[in-house]
Amino acid sequence: MPRSGAEARRRLREAALELYLERGFDRTTAAEIAARAGVNERTFFRHFPDKREVLFDGEADLRAALMRAVAEAPEGLEPFEVLLSAFRTSARNLEHNRPYSQPRWRVIAATPALRERELAKHALLIDAVAEALRQRGIPDGVARLAARTGWAAYQHAVQAWVDDPAQSPEAHLQRAFDELRALATAPTRRRPPGG
Structure with a gap:
């Protein structure tokens, strides 16, 4: 015992x-x-x-760590760079806890009740990250949008890591943020009329 x-x-x-x-x-x-x-x-x-909560143990610690990482990011960074810096810390923790992290994500993905619980937890994390951005002087609307978008990129990276564990979560995270930047700056392509 x-x-x-x-x-x-x-x-x-x-x-x-x-x-x-x-x-x-x-x-x-x-x-x-x-x-x-x-x-x-x-x-x-x-x-x-x-x-359910067994799989979400440590969420409060993650929230505090992300807020601290946002606060401690170097001055002069744009909001996405601040978030990338903060999420790298979390990605390293995922890698360190790989034997638990990957199967945990698979169980959550396969269970509707857990996915619902995860969404509620993510909302708290997004709010915390937005608050940390506001504390850096980023306007409220921009902070909320950056937190939501950055968190979506982070989640995309984690799922990519679960699907392809040969690369580190940090590598998947960098790719997700690079793709997000490319998406934001890509010229709009219009469909031809009737297309």
């Missing part, structure tokens, strides 16, 4: 991910996760309010 709270939490996260991959999210109970982790169900609920 795990002796520390941090160890129990880690084992619960790992057990949940294993069971979700084996059986699917919907067919796994909190009691089964606790048993696999070697703790009782009460311990599970002491760490997580429900079985």
Whole structure:
């Protein structure tokens, strides 16, 4: 049985991910996760309010890290450059936690209830990033647009990494931001009438 709270939490996260991959999210109970982790169900609920939150552990830490990374980005950068700098930190963490990160993304992608929960968590992260941009003096509307667009590029990069893990999340992130810049500056091509 795990002796520390941090160890129990880690084992619960790992057990949940294993069971979700084996059986699917919907067919796994909190009691089964606790048993696999070697703790009782009460311990599970002491760490997580429900079985969805096991996969979103660390979201508050990510929010704080992104806000700090935006605040600490060098002065004089454009908003997208600030965001690219901040998201690189998160991409490095994904790479470092690859054995957990990639299967976690697959479970979420395969489970509608988890995708819905993820969208709610992303909204909080986008709000935090926009606030950090505002604190750098970026006007509210631009900060919100940059945060939403930058987060979309980040999510695109993470999905590309899940699909193609041969390249690092950071490489996929750089490509996503490069493509976003190219898209923003590409001349508009009009379809011929009737086309």
